[in-house]
Amino acid sequence: MSREEFLPSEEAVAAIRADLAAYETHRLAALRNRRVLTPLSLVPAAFVAVAGFFLLIGSDKPPLADDRMEFAWWVFLAVVMLAGGGLWLAHRPSAMLQQSLRDRLLPSLFGFVGEVEYSHATKPFTVDYLPPAALPGYARIEYGDVVRGRHKWMRFELFELHLRDAGKGGGNTVFDGVVVSFEIPTEFNGLMMATPRMGAFSTFFRDLFHGKLTELTSGNELLDAGYEFRSDNPAAAKPLIEGPVGTVLAGLGRDWREPPRLALSNKIGFLLLPTSKDFFELPGVETPASYEGHIEPMIAELSRLLDAALLVRRAMAGKEGREEEGLLG
Numbered sequence: 001m002s003r004e005e006f007l008p009s010e011e012a013v014a015a016i017r018a019d020l021a022a023y024e025t026h027r028l029a030a031l032r033n034r035r036v037l038t039p040l041s042l043v044p045a046a047f048v049a050v051a052g053f054f055l056l057i058g059s060d061k062p063p064l065a066d067d068r069m070e071f072a073w074w075v076f077l078a079v080v081m082l083a084g085g086g087l088w089l090a091h092r093p094s095a096m097l098q099q100s101l102r103d104r105l106l107p108s109l110f111g112f113v114g115e116v117e118y119s120h121a122t123k124p125f126t127v128d129y130l131p132p133a134a135l136p137g138y139a140r141i142e143y144g145d146v147v148r149g150r151h152k153w154m155r156f157e158l159f160e161l162h163l164r165d166a167g168k169g170g171g172n173t174v175f176d177g178v179v180v181s182f183e184i185p186t187e188f189n190g191l192m193m194a195t196p197r198m199g200a201f202s203t204f205f206r207d208l209f210h211g212k213l214t215e216l217t218s219g220n221e222l223l224d225a226g227y228e229f230r231s232d233n234p235a236a237a238k239p240l241i242e243g244p245v246g247t248v249l250a251g252l253g254r255d256w257r258e259p260p261r262l263a264l265s266n267k268i269g270f271l272l273l274p275t276s277k278d279f280f281e282l283p284g285v286e287t288p289a290s291y292e293g294h295i296e297p298m299i300a301e302l303s304r305l306l307d308a309a310l311l312v313r314r315a316m317a318g319k320e321g322r323e324e325e326g327l328l329g
Contacts, residue, residue: 034285
């Protein structure tokens, strides 16, 4: 996809720039308000801390506690809660302003995507079609931005996925990244996955698809050295791995700093890209948002992700098929 192909039209760019100019006025106001509200939000916590200190040193038996240690603990807990809540309230308006900009811009700036829909922190439709083996053990799941639409003839859903375990302090990260789900025109009966052998997520994805999965090879020494292929239907998976899908993965491995992981399950394909980067990130209110510095790179990243999924779909179809109705239609 050329740069000109994925850029919005001149009218869309003009509308985006107008939204950014309007946002700039609100951004400066929100920044000023936050600078005023931040110290004010800490006043209740400071008052409790000072009052608690004088009560602690001025009384043999502090109120609402059996001893000084218990009283100090309750004062500390109150100070932390008041400070945390105050800072959250002080920063909340600027966070809402930033999200409102995303709500306005994201549906309009992806001019190359048809029938685009955008939401934030909602459950993606295709999550229900992920096979049980496709999710690791986790205690908490969170979704970020969700974009759904049609790229050329391919219907897709792209979403940010964050998985945490049951560890202390909100849990440890199990998976952070972007998932692109797309319908494939030729149904794959079963589950097939391809994951890099090297890297921090290699062991994770090997365990991710645990079960009776047979390991396969593509016959390409370089590809087999870099990727691990597994499937519960090796007879159907092997021709794909040795043929077009293996070729596509070899190309993706060269093009991406974090090579996408691939899973095929019946009529749905999934590209998983582990990354700590927010693909739809806009700067905070401290930094002016610009079209060239923030919007164009975002569009380019999304187009690369969708083109990667489109390559896999083409490989599955064996041709550039027409748009079909289906689960994502």
